[in-house]
Amino acid sequence: MDFDFAAELPKLVQLLIGVAAFLVVVAVILLLVDRAPMRRRAWIHATILLLPALLFLAIGLVVPAVRTTLLSFLSGDGKEWVGLDNYAWMFTQPEAVTVLRNTLVWVLLVPILVTSVGLVYAVLVDRTRFESLAKSLVFLPMAISFVGAGIIWRFVYAYRSEEQDQIGLLNQITVAFGGEPQQWLQEAPLNTLFLIVVMVWIQAGFATVVLSAAIKGIPAEIVEAARLDGASPLQMFFQVTLPSIRSAVIVVLVTQSIGTLKLFDIVRTMTGGQFDTSVIANEMYNQAFRYGETGKGAALAVFLFVLVTPIVIYQIRQRREAVR
Amino acid sequence: MATLTQTVVRPEATTAPQRVRRRLSGRVASAVAIVIAVLWTTPTFGLLLSSLRPEDQIKSSGWWTFFSSPQLTLENYQEVLFGTSSSSGQMMSFLINSIVITIPSVLFPLALATFAAYALAWLPFRGREWIYIGIFALQIVPLQMALVPLLSFFSEGVSVFGLQLMPAWDLEGPARFVQVWFAHTCFALPLGVFLLHNFMSELPGELMEAARVDGASHGKVLRTIVLPLVGPALATFAIFQFLWVWNDLLVALIFAGGTPESAPMTVRLAQMAGTKGNEWQRLTSGAFVSLVIPLLVFLSMQRYFVRGLLAGSVKG
Numbered sequence: 001m002d003f004d005f006a007a008e009l010p011k012l013v014q015l016l017i018g019v020a021a022f023l024v025v026v027a028v029i030l031l032l033v034d035r036a037p038m039r040r041r042a043w044i045h046a047t048i049l050l051l052p053a054l055l056f057l058a059i060g061l062v063v064p065a066v067r068t069t070l071l072s073f074l075s076g077d078g079k080e081w082v083g084l085d086n087y088a089w090m091f092t093q094p095e096a097v098t099v100l101r102n103t104l105v106w107v108l109l110v111p112i113l114v115t116s117v118g119l120v121y122a123v124l125v126d127r128t129r130f131e132s133l134a135k136s137l138v139f140l141p142m143a144i145s146f147v148g149a150g151i152i153w154r155f156v157y158a159y160r161s162e163e164q165d166q167i168g169l170l171n172q173i174t175v176a177f178g179g180e181p182q183q184w185l186q187e188a189p190l191n192t193l194f195l196i197v198v199m200v201w202i203q204a205g206f207a208t209v210v211l212s213a214a215i216k217g218i219p220a221e222i223v224e225a226a227r228l229d230g231a232s233p234l235q236m237f238f239q240v241t242l243p244s245i246r247s248a249v250i251v252v253l254v255t256q257s258i259g260t261l262k263l264f265d266i267v268r269t270m271t272g273g274q275f276d277t278s279v280i281a282n283e284m285y286n287q288a289f290r291y292g293e294t295g296k297g298a299a300l301a302v303f304l305f306v307l308v309t310p311i312v313i314y315q316i317r318q319r320r321e322a323v324r
Numbered sequence: 325m326a327t328l329t330q331t332v333v334r335p336e337a338t339t340a341p342q343r344v345r346r347r348l349s350g351r352v353a354s355a356v357a358i359v360i361a362v363l364w365t366t367p368t369f370g371l372l373l374s375s376l377r378p379e380d381q382i383k384s385s386g387w388w389t390f391f392s393s394p395q396l397t398l399e400n401y402q403e404v405l406f407g408t409s410s411s412s413g414q415m416m417s418f419l420i421n422s423i424v425i426t427i428p429s430v431l432f433p434l435a436l437a438t439f440a441a442y443a444l445a446w447l448p449f450r451g452r453e454w455i456y457i458g459i460f461a462l463q464i465v466p467l468q469m470a471l472v473p474l475l476s477f478f479s480e481g482v483s484v485f486g487l488q489l490m491p492a493w494d495l496e497g498p499a500r501f502v503q504v505w506f507a508h509t510c511f512a513l514p515l516g517v518f519l520l521h522n523f524m525s526e527l528p529g530e531l532m533e534a535a536r537v538d539g540a541s542h543g544k545v546l547r548t549i550v551l552p553l554v555g556p557a558l559a560t561f562a563i564f565q566f567l568w569v570w571n572d573l574l575v576a577l578i579f580a581g582g583t584p585e586s587a588p589m590t591v592r593l594a595q596m597a598g599t600k601g602n603e604w605q606r607l608t609s610g611a612f613v614s615l616v617i618p619l620l621v622f623l624s625m626q627r628y629f630v631r632g633l634l635a636g637s638v639k640g
Contacts, residue, residue: 064473
């Protein structure tokens with residue numbers, strides 16, 4: 001029980017080295033920019049300021065993305081060209097197909113649920129006395145790691161056999177209503193839905209905050225005019241509120257789709273991808289880093305890239321139109 | 325103006341049944357809002373309460389029974405934080421790792437993105453539009469795509485056709501933090517450059533022109549004019565990056581490994597959830613330890629965070 005602080009010292013030394021390196025980098029860049037010839041030489045300054053970021057991007061993203069694409073056409077040990085075999089595996093093997101199906105369910109459900117809950121909540125608490133507290137409560141899970149959230153919800157779903165007292169809230173409620181306790185996370189296909197609940201719980205606050213701001217941006221005259229016409233709350237919502245905040249709704253839907261596609265942590269903490277709950281990102285990790293099947297892992301990563309690309313391009317278009 | 329019409333018009337506009345309906349729907353609406361708020365708060369509250377209950381009670385009864393037989397202890401925290409056996413949490417070591425990982429992983433991208441964004445926003449050079457679009461587009465690349473090659477970059481160095489251009493890094497022990505910093509810096513840059521560029525390009529150009537005419541260097545303009553003005557944007561990105569790095573599991577799993585020497589708390593928690601899934605006294609208190617710091621940062625900086633979030637999403 002006695003924790004040894006001295007044993008932790010090397011880490012703190014490392015931290016000091018890191019911070020010192022940071023200061024040196026910043027100082028060198030600023031010094032170079034200050035010393036560089038001033039007149040009509042914008043590109044020299046630009047190079048000094050841009051080069052570090054571009055180097056990191058090249059080493060960390062551009063080159064790896066190209067190499068991963070190449071890897072996806074190689075066998076597991078990276079020595080033989082196998083053409084499209086890895087992709088064929090992805091779309092034909094039953095376990096891989098389950099992964100794709102799960103990912104599809106996630107990407108269809110999460111953005112819609114997150115946006116709906118966030119929208120309903122934002123409308124309901126709009127202009128009430130407790131608005132800012134109410135929004136904070138729902139926003140709070142945003143600060144929690146997916147791993148932490150996974151543990152919080154494992155506890156909610158915890159299972160004890162029927163004779164014992166339940167310690168998980170969901171089973172306690174089930175028992176209280178006369179049901180039998182369930183192993184929520186082990187029975188496919190429902191367990192995927194129970195994992196999705198966790199994601200929705202984390203992200204709904206983001207939707208609430210963004211949509212709430214958009215609602216506040218609706219011109220007061222429009223709201224007033226609709227009210228004078230005797231619009232009911234539901235009519236208000238569908239004919240005034242919703243059309244006015246269309247672009248914010250799309251932003252939330254798009255960011256949620258991208259985040260959901262890359263999701264990894266929740267599945268890993270809560271089921272480890274067992275019981276038919278795995279998704280692309282989790283399977284990619286398993287293949288590449290646990291089974292040594294870098295080819296298959298790379299193919300999954302490339303597929304992820306293909307799925308994300310159109311969404312991001314759509315987002316860029318939206319942004320351009322909004323700017324215009 | 326709007327409030328004026330409201331007060332003038334309301335007496336005739338709302339008939340009695342309308343008023344009743346509005347009050348009714350108001351009540352239903354508040355009820356739904358309260359239900360959502362309770363649903364969203366209960367799981368975390370249950371975790372906090374559980375983490376403070378004695379071990380035998382956590383394992384045998386639900387946290388809600390606390391209200392009939394209250395009993396609290398700090399023993400779980402004591403054990404999970406300071407226990408040194410490998411079965412205890414050893415969270416203190418992992419907590420320190422999380423801090424060591426996070427600070428440089430926030431500082432580096434913050435500085436590099438600021439420099440890059442300034443160059444892209446205020447330096448007239450050929451091709452800057454293309455570089456900006458290129459960096460923006462890199463947001464498309466999923467992290468997963470970069471992991472395997474980046475790892476081999478560290479472990480094998482760079483060689484082209486058998487010619488070793490850069491040696492392997494072969495980092496061990498605390499030096500592995502460098503890999504994690506490096507990876508987080510790379511992955512944060514596209515979003516960082518994008519966010520800061522948005523803010524910087526909206527600054528009034530005359531300010532900088534004037535300073536330049538007076539003979540100020542770009543470094544001086546950046547330090548004395550731009551930095552103070554983009555403070556809120558920097559804060560937003562810093563919080564964003566802090567939460568992302570602190571809460572990250574995937575990058576840490578791959579670049580920091582799983583030992584108390586270099587892995588952050590998220591990795592440890594994931595391990596505990598996997599192997600000791602029923603040791604609830606450690607899981608709950610461990611999870612809570614990992615939540616506290618981001619929660620505090622988040623609550624105290626929430627204003628900036630929300631403002632930055634909105635600048636990035638709603639406006640565009």
